[in-house]
Amino acid sequence: MENQTSEVVLPPQKPKSNFALWVVVVVAILAVGIGIGVIAGKFSQPISSSTSSPKVVLSPIPSPTTVPVETVDPTANWKTYTNNKHNFSFKYPPELAFLYDGIVKNGPLLIQNFDGTNASGNQTGDFQIALFISSDSMNKTLEEYANQGSSGNTQKITVGGKEAIKGFSIQKQESVPSVWIKGSNSFLLVQLSTSKSSNRLWFDQILSTFKFANTQSIVTPTLTSKATSLYYKLPNGWKTMQNETGMFEVGYDSEKTTTNLTYGPGAISIFINGTIGGAAMAVRLADYDGGSRHAFIFTQMGVPPTKGDAPEKYKEVEYIYNGKSCLFLENLYYSQSPSIWGMCDVGKGKAILMTAGIPDYVTTLQTIKIIK
DSSP: OOOOOOOOOOOOOOOOOOHHHHHHHHHHHHHHHHHHHHHHHHHTSOOOGGGOOOOOOOOOOOOOOOOOOOOOOTTTTOEEEEETTTTEEEEEOTTOEESSTTTSTTOOEEEEOOOEEOTTSOEEOSOEEEEEEEOSOTTSOHHHHHHTTEEEEEEEEEETTEEEEEEEEEETTEEEEEEEEEOSSSEEEEEESOOOGGGHHHHHHHHHTOEEOOOOOOOOOOOOTTOEEEOOOOOTTOEEEEOTTSSEEEEEOTTTEEEESOSSTTOEEEEETTOOSSOSEEEEEEEOOSSOHHHHHHHHHSSOOOGGGSOTTOEEEEEEETTEEEEEEESOOOTTSOSEEEEEEEETTEEEEEEESSSOOHHHHTTOEEOO
């Protein structure tokens, strides 16, 4: 009988379950959660009053208060000029000086600074204001007064409570700021000598200080008793010459002088024979509104003369020629121009302008005749 080997067959094993592992994990998570909860609860307990922090009370923010800023008057320490005759005053910087006050009788008031000297040794400056006063034409409107010298557009303003016109006028072939004012008893022309923008501040500030006294009086200048009366008189042997428009004629000594018509439009020039240089005399007609005679002469000059142009020998002479007023300024050292400048009112909105480089101009003045 063959030996048979018995084979033991083991039953199939079931895979090990992970249940126990999951139980451990869950328990661990719960333990951690409980621990965190305990710790959080401990720290979340209210702090006893003995250790409590003080409460912070916020005060309302105050509204900002406006601190008034004191306005500084730039003219507070300026000097004051007062004209009692024409009832006005104004302030001007102490750096400026009067050039013409009291030098030319009834002439413009010139105010200027001095910042150097020229080649001739005369003091110079880059700022000058000329103030012209006219009381002879108060029957005109302000517009009529301004239109006599304004150039370009104008603007109505007030200066010191008085009506005024702001614009430009021509000086030395340059358009310069100018203001025409109708004052209490006169017209004023305030003219800046340059269009330089840096000079406008002083100009505007000076204008802002003008004050006028209320008055209804009108000052009408009259000729003084010192005025010498002259009449037409043509010396024997003299000839006459008409200007190119035939409006007037002038007498001249044909043996000693010659004449021509090339010394300006409508003018007659008289030259002394045998001399070199400019005309000894020149005569022409120009528009004249009947106002300030000084203003008329200075306008013809192109710029008012300075203090250095009026030496000690300077004088003014008044005449009455054929019943009309004349004014002559003698011994002016005005650049290389004639030393005598004068005018005679001839009516109908015209005046004779006469310049001379010789002292004997009166004889020629008495030969001037208005033709038409």
